[in-house]
Amino acid sequence: MRSMRIALTAVAAVVLVAGCGGEDSGSASPAGGGGAAGGFNPPNIPAAQSVGQGEGQVNLVAWAGYAEDGSNDKSVDWVTPFEKQTGCKVNTKVAGTSDEMVSLMKTGQYDAVSASGDASLRLIAGGDVAPVNTSLVPNYADVFPGLKNKPWNTINGKSYGIPHGRGANLLMWRTDKVKPAPDSWGVVFDANSPYKGKVTAYDSPIYIADAALYLMATQPALGIKNPYALDQKQFDAAVSLLKQQKTIVGEYWSDYTKEIQAFKSGDSVVGTTWQVIANLAQGEKAPVEATLPKEGATGWSDTWMVAAKAQHPNCAYKWLDWIVSPKVNAQVAEWFGEAPSNSKACQETSDKKHCETFHAADEPYWTKVHYWNTPIAQCLDGRKDVTCVDYSKWTQAWTSIKG
Amino acid sequence: MTKAPSLPGGPVRRLAGLLHRRPGLRLSVLLSAPLLWLIVAYLGALAALLLSAFWTTNVFTGDVVKQFNTENFRALLTEEVYRRIALRSIGVAALVTIVDAVIAFPVAFCMAKLASPRAQRWLVIGILTPLWASYLVKAYAWRVMLSGSGLLNWAVEPFGLSGPGYGLTAVVITLAYLWLPYMILPIYAGLERLPNSLLDASADLGASAFRTFRTVIWPVAFPAVVAGSIFTFSLSLGDFISVKIVGGAGQLIGNVVYDNIGAANNLPFAAAVATVPVAVMMIYLVAVRRTGALENL
Numbered sequence: 001m002r003s004m005r006i007a008l009t010a011v012a013a014v015v016l017v018a019g020c021g022g023e024d025s026g027s028a029s030p031a032g033g034g035g036a037a038g039g040f041n042p043p044n045i046p047a048a049q050s051v052g053q054g055e056g057q058v059n060l061v062a063w064a065g066y067a068e069d070g071s072n073d074k075s076v077d078w079v080t081p082f083e084k085q086t087g088c089k090v091n092t093k094v095a096g097t098s099d100e101m102v103s104l105m106k107t108g109q110y111d112a113v114s115a116s117g118d119a120s121l122r123l124i125a126g127g128d129v130a131p132v133n134t135s136l137v138p139n140y141a142d143v144f145p146g147l148k149n150k151p152w153n154t155i156n157g158k159s160y161g162i163p164h165g166r167g168a169n170l171l172m173w174r175t176d177k178v179k180p181a182p183d184s185w186g187v188v189f190d191a192n193s194p195y196k197g198k199v200t201a202y203d204s205p206i207y208i209a210d211a212a213l214y215l216m217a218t219q220p221a222l223g224i225k226n227p228y229a230l231d232q233k234q235f236d237a238a239v240s241l242l243k244q245q246k247t248i249v250g251e252y253w254s255d256y257t258k259e260i261q262a263f264k265s266g267d268s269v270v271g272t273t274w275q276v277i278a279n280l281a282q283g284e285k286a287p288v289e290a291t292l293p294k295e296g297a298t299g300w301s302d303t304w305m306v307a308a309k310a311q312h313p314n315c316a317y318k319w320l321d322w323i324v325s326p327k328v329n330a331q332v333a334e335w336f337g338e339a340p341s342n343s344k345a346c347q348e349t350s351d352k353k354h355c356e357t358f359h360a361a362d363e364p365y366w367t368k369v370h371y372w373n374t375p376i377a378q379c380l381d382g383r384k385d386v387t388c389v390d391y392s393k394w395t396q397a398w399t400s401i402k403g
Numbered sequence: 404m405t406k407a408p409s410l411p412g413g414p415v416r417r418l419a420g421l422l423h424r425r426p427g428l429r430l431s432v433l434l435s436a437p438l439l440w441l442i443v444a445y446l447g448a449l450a451a452l453l454l455s456a457f458w459t460t461n462v463f464t465g466d467v468v469k470q471f472n473t474e475n476f477r478a479l480l481t482e483e484v485y486r487r488i489a490l491r492s493i494g495v496a497a498l499v500t501i502v503d504a505v506i507a508f509p510v511a512f513c514m515a516k517l518a519s520p521r522a523q524r525w526l527v528i529g530i531l532t533p534l535w536a537s538y539l540v541k542a543y544a545w546r547v548m549l550s551g552s553g554l555l556n557w558a559v560e561p562f563g564l565s566g567p568g569y570g571l572t573a574v575v576i577t578l579a580y581l582w583l584p585y586m587i588l589p590i591y592a593g594l595e596r597l598p599n600s601l602l603d604a605s606a607d608l609g610a611s612a613f614r615t616f617r618t619v620i621w622p623v624a625f626p627a628v629v630a631g632s633i634f635t636f637s638l639s640l641g642d643f644i645s646v647k648i649v650g651g652a653g654q655l656i657g658n659v660v661y662d663n664i665g666a667a668n669n670l671p672f673a674a675a676v677a678t679v680p681v682a683v684m685m686i687y688l689v690a691v692r693r694t695g696a697l698e699n700l
Contacts (some may be wrong), residue, residue, distance in 0.1 A: 197568075203647075205662075246652060249651075249652045250568075250569065250651055250652065251569050251650070251651040251652055252652055254647070255647075258546075258648070261546070261547070261550075262550075265547075265550040265551060265552045265553065266551055266552055267550050267551045267552075267568075267569065392460060392669050395662060395663060395669065396478075396672075398662065399484060399485075399488075399654070399659055399662060399663075400482070400484040402652065402653075402654045402658075403484060403487065403488075403654070
C-alpha cells in the first residue's frame with residue numbers, strides 16, 4: 001500500500017503545484033508607474049517623426065482574436081499577408097485582462113498593444129506608451145470622427161493611439177419569458193423585478209459604472225456626469241443600488257460562453273451582454289433579443305498604442321496602419337463581433353449588414369455609450385472641488401456588493 | 404625506509420573516504436539540496452506572501468509601496484464582508500469534507516474488504532480515472548446538470564421537487580464530486596491494513612455490526628479519514644473556479660484573492676487575504692497531528 005500512498009501524494013502535489021502556478025501567472029508586476037498623485041501629467045515622450053525600413057519583427061500584446069494568423073481558423077488570417085508585405089514577423093502575446101496588458105507592457109519587451117479604455121490611461125500615466133504621430137498612419141484619416149480625440153486615447157491634445165473598434169454593453173432578454181420587451185435598465189435593478197433569480201450581471205468592478213449610468217438617468221439629483229467619475233456620495237449610491245440588485249441576481253458572468261449557455265437554458269432571462277454574445281445565442285436558436293436601453297450604456301473602445309521603448313517602432317507603425325486598413329479592420333471586426341473603426345471597412349465585410357448590426361456609422365447610437373475608462377482620484381469629468389473614488393476602491397466595493 | 408602508504412586512489416576516493424568517516428557530513432550533503440528546495444521555494448514563498456501582505460499599493464499608479472503597514476489586515480479584520488466570506492468558505496470546505504467522508508467510507512470499505520483482489524485493482528483504476536479528466540470539463544458538466552432545464556431538475560420534477568439551482572449548494576455538490584477520490588484512496592489504504600481476522604473475532608464474540616464498526620473499524624480508519632479530510636478541506640478552501648461556474652452570485656475566499664490580483668492589481672491585499680486559508684490550514688494540521696493522520700498521507 002506504500003506505493004499507493006506515494007502515488008496519491010504525488011497526485012496531490014501536482015494538483016497543488018498546478019493550482020499555485022495558476023495564481024502566480026496572474027500576479028506578475030503591478031500596474032501603473034510615474035505620474036504625480038492628484039494630477040494627470042503624462043511623462044513627456046516624443047512621438048516618432050518618420051517610419052523607416054522595418055526591423056524584421058514586431059512584438060504585440062493583444063486581445064484574443066485581434067491578431068489572427070490562421071492558426072485558429074484557416075480562413076481567418078491577416079497576420080501572414082502583413083508579414084509578406086512588410087517583412088515584419090509578428091509575435092503576439094494574448095492577454096486576458098486589461099491589468100495583464102498593463103503588466104506585460106511594463107516589461108518593455110513589446111512594441112504595441114491593443115488597450116481598452118480602462119488600461120490606456122494607466123499606460124500613458126506610467127510612461128509605458130509614446131504618443132502616436134497619426135500622420136504616419138495613412139488609414140487614420142478614414143477612422144470615424146466619433147473615435148478620435150477621446151479622453152482615453154488623447155491627452156492634452158496629443159494622440160496616443162489608433163482606434164481599433166468599439167462595442168456596447170447591451171441589455172439582452174429572453175423574448176418568451178420577458179414581456180413586454182424591456183427598454184430600460186430598470187428591469188435588472190428593480191428589487192421587485194418579476195425575474196428575480198434569473199437576472200444576470202457582468203462580474204467585474206467596472207460594472208459599478210452600469211449602476212452609475214442608470215442613476216445618472218433616474219436620480220439626476222446625484223449629479224453624475226460621467227459613470228467613471230464618481231465622488232464618494234455618488235459612488236455609495238451606485239454601490240447600494242448594486243447591493244439591492246444582488247438580491248435578484250441569479251449569477252454574475254465574465255465568461256461569455258457561460259452567459260450564452262445560461263440564456264439558452266433559461267437560467268438567466270435578462271441581463272447585460274455584448275452584441276457578439278447576442279448573435280451567438282441567436283445562432284444557437286435561443287429566443288433572445290438585445291437592445292441599447294433608453295438610459296444609454298457602457299461599452300468599450302480599443303486603441304492600438306506604441307510602446308515608449310519599442311525596439312521595433314517602424315514595424316509597430318506598419319502594424320497600426322495595417323490593422324485599421326479597410327479590409328483588415330473589417331476582418332477583425334467580423335471575427336470579434338464589434339464595430340470597425342475605419343469607415344471604409346463597412347464595404348469590405350463579408351456580411352454586408354455587419355456595420356448596420358454593430359452600428360458602426362450610427363453616431364447618435366454611440367453618444368449614448370460611455371466607454372470603459374479607468375476611475376482615478378482626479379475626477380475624469382473635470383470637477384476639481386472633489387476627489388473621485390479610484391479603481392482599487394471599486395474592486396473592494398465589488399467584493400462587498402457580492403457579499 | 405619506505406614511504407607510509409598514502410590514501411589509495413584520486414580525489415574521488417578520498418572524498419568517498421571522508422564521507423564514510425563522517426556520517427554527519429554525509430547526511431548534511433545528502434539533505435542540503437531538498438532542504439534548500441523546501442526552504443527557498445516553499446517556505447520562502449510563504450514568507451514573501453506574508454511580507455507583501457504588509458505592503459500597500461499607491462492608489463493612483465497602482466505601484467506597490469514597500470512600507471510596513473498593517474492597513475490590509477485591519478481592513479480584513481474589521482470589515483464585516485471579509486469575515487462573512489471567510490466563514491462561508493470554511494463552512495463550504497467543512498461540508499464538502501463531511502459529504503465526501505460519508506460517501507467515501509462505504510465505497511472504500513467495499514473496495515478493501517468485500518471486493519476480490521482482481522476487482523480491487525479495477526476499482527482503484529475506476530476511482531482514479533476521473534482525475535484524468537480536466538477540472539473545468541467536470542465543473543461545466545455539473546453546470547449543465549444543475550441548470551433549471553438540466554438533468555437533475557428533470558429527474559426530481561416528477562416528485563414535485565426542484566433542483567438546488569446555482570448557488571452554494573451547487574458548489575458543495577460540485578466540489579464534493581471533484582475531490583471524492585482524494586477521500587476514498589486514503590480510507591481504502593487505511594482499511595486495507597485492518598486484518599480481516601479482527602472483524603471475524605468481533606463477530607464471533609457476538610458484537611453487532613454497528614458495534615464492530617464503532618469499536619473495531621472506526622478507531623483504525625479514523626486517522627485515514629482525517630488524512631483524506633486534509634485533502635478535501637484544503638482543496639475546497641482554496642477553490643475559486645467552481646464558484647464561478649456553478650456558484651451563482653456567491654463568492655468564496657479564493658475569489659477575493661483572484662479579484663484583487665486579476666482585477667485590481669492589489670497584490671498586497673490579495674496576499675493578506677491569502678494568509679487566511681494558510682492560517683486555517685495550519686490550525687487544522689496542528690489539530691489533526693495528534694490523531695496520527697499525517698502518517699496516513
